[in-house]
Amino acid sequence: MTDHIVKITSSPDCISEKQFVFDVMIRDFLKLDYALEILDEADGYSITFEEKQILIPDVFFDQIYKKDHKLLPEVEAYQTGYDNASLDKLPGWFANKQRTNDSGIRTLPVDVIGMAFFLMSGYADIHFAEKDTHQRRIGSTSFIAKKNLIDRPIIQEWFTVLAGHLFGDEELKPGKKLPAYLKHISHDVDQPFEYLNYSKIRLIKRLAGDVLVRKKPKKAKKRYQLYKKVKDGNYRVDPYNNFNEIVRLLEKHDLKSTFFFISGKPKSEYDAIYDIEHPAISDILKQVHTAGHEIGLHPSYKTRHNPDLLRKEVQKLQKVCKSLGINTPVETSRKHYLRWDWRHTPRILQKTGIKHDYTLGYADRTGYRAGVAFPFRAFDWESKKSLAIKLHPLIVMEASLLANKYMGHTVKEAGQKIVFYHNQLNRLGGEFVLLWHNHELIEPEKLTLFKKFLSL
Incomplete structure (x- = not known):
């Protein structure tokens, strides 16, 4: 049994932070266990599986983290030593260019452990990304966007190189040593109905806009008729109430989704x-x-730093579900407005019973915020240890691609971007988490794009 355990040696410095990365890299990514040996004289990391050993330099924790340096790292391309057309040369940072290895043992040119912590703990966002008015980190100001890394799962690629050195090329297929590829479709139910909660003032404003601004009196008439029907209890005619269609499409492609309710x-x-x-x-x-x-739960706007409010919302959704004969526990979440705080959110979520969260993406950019596309345990900045809660990185939100205030892509361009991510993860393995709001599936073009993703 011990032959199938990865053996790691490391210096004792920042060992809790390092163990977070070991947990993610070995347990979450490779689905193996590891034995850690702490040596005062260790110069970098040694990772061994059966007869194969690889050395990794310790640059980030030794030279940057302990000294609290705030310089934005420089990114360069490095030979990985792995004979694979797509992985033989990768962008990296935290390289140790002064030291050489004469032992004949294979050595990675960059500090993969430090790179992983840099992105997956939130360190890079905390120190280098700006905030918007909602206190969210702005993707376009992030390290990975500035260094043109946001559209590739760069940490997962380096993990794959490590796996290749340890296990050989035959094992590097999704579903073997690499995570299997799967599509995780999800829907934030922000607006289940257009007209159910319309006030008369809002209705008058919309009708006036139809007639005076949009010059479409027929649209105003139809809007008023739908409003009346929905208010009279005919909820099925509401255009946003398209859950029948969504469920039918998912069933057609044998896919399951998560619906997040407020x-x-x-x-x-x-x-x-x-x-x-x-x-x-x-x-x-x-x-x-x-x-x-x-x-799942879609925690409201002000739950960001309010664990008591979050707990009440978890309990409320659980109570409502139980009253409907739905007895599965509420253990999944995505924060409203993607309001994520690396220092506090994971710990607050875990304390309220959440085991899986799907918030981790930028509102203004699609891509790989944490450098990976597989679920990983969160880092807790208070205890400096791994938490039990798993983070599922959000790769694409439809608004990120299509909204003019964000990336502003056309539907065609958005489709090309989605196919690009699909092809990446189909090769590397991982979880393609896509968020598509139900009220953004009304326009035929957007619905067609959603169907295209389902059929990939």
Whole structure:
């Protein structure tokens, strides 16, 4: 049994932080266990599996982290020593250019352990990315965007190189040593209905806009008719209530989704306005559950630093589900507005019983915020240790691609980007997490693009 354990030696410096990376790299990525030996005289890392050994320099923790340096690292291309057309040369940083290895043991040219911590703990975002008005890190100001790395899972590629050196090329196929490729479709239910919560003032403004601004009186008439029908209890005619169509499409492609619902009362202008206990919402909850999809929590805007409010919302959604005969625990979440705080969010989520979170992406950019596309345990900046909660990096949100305030792609360009990520992960393995809001599947072009992703 011990033959299948990865053996690691490291110096004792920053060992908790290093163990976070070992947990992610060996347990979460390779699905193996490891034995750690701490040696005062260790100069870098030694990683051994059966008869194969590889050395990795310790640059980040030894030269940067302990000294709290805030210089943006320089990225260069490095030969990986691995004979694979797509992996023989990779961008890297934290290279140790002064030291040479004369022992004949294979050595990686960069500090992969430090690179992984730099991105996967949030260190790079915390120190180098700017914040927007919602206190979110802005993807376009991030290290990985500035260094043109955001569109490649660079840490996962280096992990794959490490695996290649340890196990050989035959094992480097998704579903073997590499994570299997899967598509995880998800839907944030921000607006399950267009008209259910319309006030009369809002209706008047929209009707006036149809007639006076858009010059479409027929649209105003149709809007008023739909408003009346929905208010009278005919919820199926509401254009945003397209869950029947979504469930049908997912079933056609034998895919399961996670639907994230908001259970808290609105406490800010950015919160969604619907009552999780409304009979119309109950119908949707039962529908997605009966079809075998997961129900998760979409924590409201002000839960970012409020564990008590978050706990109440978890309990509320659990209570509503139980009253409908849905007895599966609420253990999955994605934060509203993707309001993520590396220093506090993982710990707060875990304390409220959340085991899996799907928030980790930038609002303004698609791609690989943490440098990987597989679920990994979170780092806790308070205890400096790994948490149990798993983070599932968000690769694509439809608004990131299509909204003019973000990337502003055309539907055609967005489709090309989605296929690009699909091809990457189909080769490397990993989880393609896609977020598509139900109310953004109304326009035929967007619906066609969504169908294209399902059929990939």
